[in-house]
Amino acid sequence: MKGMLSDAQHDEPRALRAYSAAAAADSDFPGVHAGLGLIEWKLDHLRRARRQLQAEIRHFPDTYLGHYIMGRIEIRSGHPRHAMRHLARAAKLRPASRMAWMELARARLELGQVAGAEKNLRQALRLDPNFARAHYLLGTVFQRQGKTNASAHQRAICAGIHAARRRRARNAARATQSLL
Numbered sequence: 001m002k003g004m005l006s007d008a009q010h011d012e013p014r015a016l017r018a019y020s021a022a023a024a025a026d027s028d029f030p031g032v033h034a035g036l037g038l039i040e041w042k043l044d045h046l047r048r049a050r051r052q053l054q055a056e057i058r059h060f061p062d063t064y065l066g067h068y069i070m071g072r073i074e075i076r077s078g079h080p081r082h083a084m085r086h087l088a089r090a091a092k093l094r095p096a097s098r099m100a101w102m103e104l105a106r107a108r109l110e111l112g113q114v115a116g117a118e119k120n121l122r123q124a125l126r127l128d129p130n131f132a133r134a135h136y137l138l139g140t141v142f143q144r145q146g147k148t149n150a151s152a153h154q155r156a157i158c159a160g161i162h163a164a165r166r167r168r169a170r171n172a173a174r175a176t177q178s179l180l
Helices: 002-008 012-025 032-042 046-059 064-076 080-093 098-110 114-127 132-144 148-179
Strands: none
Touching (some): 032 046, 098 114
16 A cells, blocks of 8 residues: 555655565565556666566466556567557456557557557547547557548647646636635
């Protein structure tokens, strides 16, 4: 719990210490290696992250987080085929994960599997129509397919989502200032 709390507070060094202590106490505890792998990944320690996630997947083959983060590591490491295996598993384990579908699309796009990437992104957007990154990536898919207007449309949707977020943030800041 301390590791998760520290991670939520963006205190990766403290999260790493907490997860390490938990692993030392019980290395077979579900999620402890996934937590360590997540923090190591955030710190860009990819080899250490990979080892932790491999341990988690070995102990708990149905770990969504283990497969999802392992897929992200494989993409970052330039191994999109390996990433696809883990991300497809993550999407199967948690079909409502918009992130798993989007990252699976990224791996497919790196492999030139444009149609598969489009299908995965449409799934991510069914789960969250305001998912700006998925709209942007879908614009990239359409661009690769030579669909210039569709690409521009997706990029415009992405820009609109970001503009709405900035407006909400400004309005919230004004509301906070008026209370002070």
